[in-house]
Amino acid sequence: MPNRISTIPISSPRAKDVHPSMRRARPMLDPAGVKNMKQLIDLRWVAVIGQVAAISITQWVFRIPLPLELMLGILSSLIGLNMLSLFRWYTLPSASNRELLAGFLIDVGALTALLYFSGGATNPFVFLYPLQLALAAMLLDSRSTWVLVGITSICFAALTRFYVPLQLPEGGVERLFELHIIGMWICFVLDAVLLVVFMSRINRNLRERDARLADMRQHAAEEDHIVRMGLLASGAAHELGTPLATLSVTLHDWRNMPQFKNDPELQQELGELQHELERCKTIVSGILMSSGEARGGSIAVVNASEFVSDLVREWSGSRNSKALKYTRMAGEDCHIVSDSALKQIICNVLDNAAEVSPDWVKLTAEHADGMFTLTVRDRGPGFAQDILDNIGKPYQSTKGKPGGGLGLFLVMNVVRKFGGQVTAENDAEGGAVVTLQIPMESLSMEAEDVGHIWV
DSSP states (O other): OOSOEEEEOOOOOOOSSSOGGGOOOOOOOOTHHHHHHHHHHHHHHHHHHHHHHHHHIIIIISOOOOOHHHHHHHHHHHHHHHHHHHHHHTTOSOOOHHHHHHHHHHHHHHHHHHHHTTTGGGSGGGGGHHHHHHHHHHHSOHHHHHHHHHHHHHHHHHHTTSOOOOOOOTTTTTTHHHHHHHHHHHHHHHHHHHHHHHHHHHHHHHHHHHHHHHHHHHHHHHHHHHHHHHHHHHHHHHHHHHHHHHHHHHHHHHHHSHHHHTOHHHHHHHHHHHHHHHHHHHHHHHHHHHTTSSOOOBOOEEEHHHHHHHHHHHHHHHHTOOOEEEEEEEEOOOEEEOOHHHHHHHHHHHHHHHHHOTTOEEEEEEEETTEEEEEEEEOSOOOOHHHHHTTTOTTOOSSOOTTOOOHHHHHHHHHHHTTOEEEEEEOTTSSEEEEEEEEGGGTOOOGGGTTSOBO
């Protein structure tokens, strides 16, 4: 079994209209408003059940007659509103402050109407108003909260003058104070329990929102870092063009000089230098093309198996390496966009694996459940624990080079653009395992879009 796994899951973007390498991550919708609205819906259910119980006990236990038709009509309206709310708020991505305020006003209005028909301000359940205000102070902005404070104050004051008096049974006057104390105790317990329950839920929603915002700030900082790196890379690539061209001409002249031409060993070394130089020129050209200083051909759509096979062939040829063992793609074949950014990050992972395990690197590709999965294994020493703990952060390297440790950071961020995830772990049998999982929808493109976007 692996020692420890470090995973960075990313929400999947839509894969239409824009080429994956140019697609920015979708803005995250804040669901805290909808969660808070759901808390109000749950509170309304509790209120309806509690009010039905209170009406039943008052009517049939204490023998105090109430206008049942009117009061049950109000409760039926709340039940209907909750049923509509379940359909609306459990499907929408967000809820505004105005909509939350409207929900509070409806609840305050229903409570006021019920109190009007059951003794007005003499009813001990009038102290349910502070429960509404406490929750509003947590969920609404300051202005809306004060609006609700003013409205509830007016309602309380009105109930002291306008209400339907309770018709107490014979002997009920003597028990009025006792009944009022019992009602106040029930109201107190109800307020305390509901405050603890719903405040805890609301605080949990707010903590989740803060965690999402912190994650978004972290992603924004990483993207800003990548932008600065891209500017530096494009500038360096532009400056390297001339010296690389000069080196190419010089090496060509050296190979034709008599003292080098007649020495097979030097000819072989010069050939290797020329090969590496051409590789450097290809890398520089790719950077310039990505930054817009050069334009290539149109985007090609290929089979996923063909994409991986070509990548393996190019990587093995450019590195003069026979260490790579490729297991042909498992699962159903499919069409994907041949994306240069995806090729680059896969080659980056292969380079890191080949550096620590020059004799054996294994690449496995799979298409299943709508995910394109690439797994790279090596027989090196594996990841250090501190690297696993900080996977995906820049400048986390075991090579001790200044400015090193950006490879996996770039891999993480490119895969994030595709809506996928990267997993790094140590194999129990030795070596490291890096897995890239990308949704197929982010690698596909409609046929009519192909040829209209350039890289």
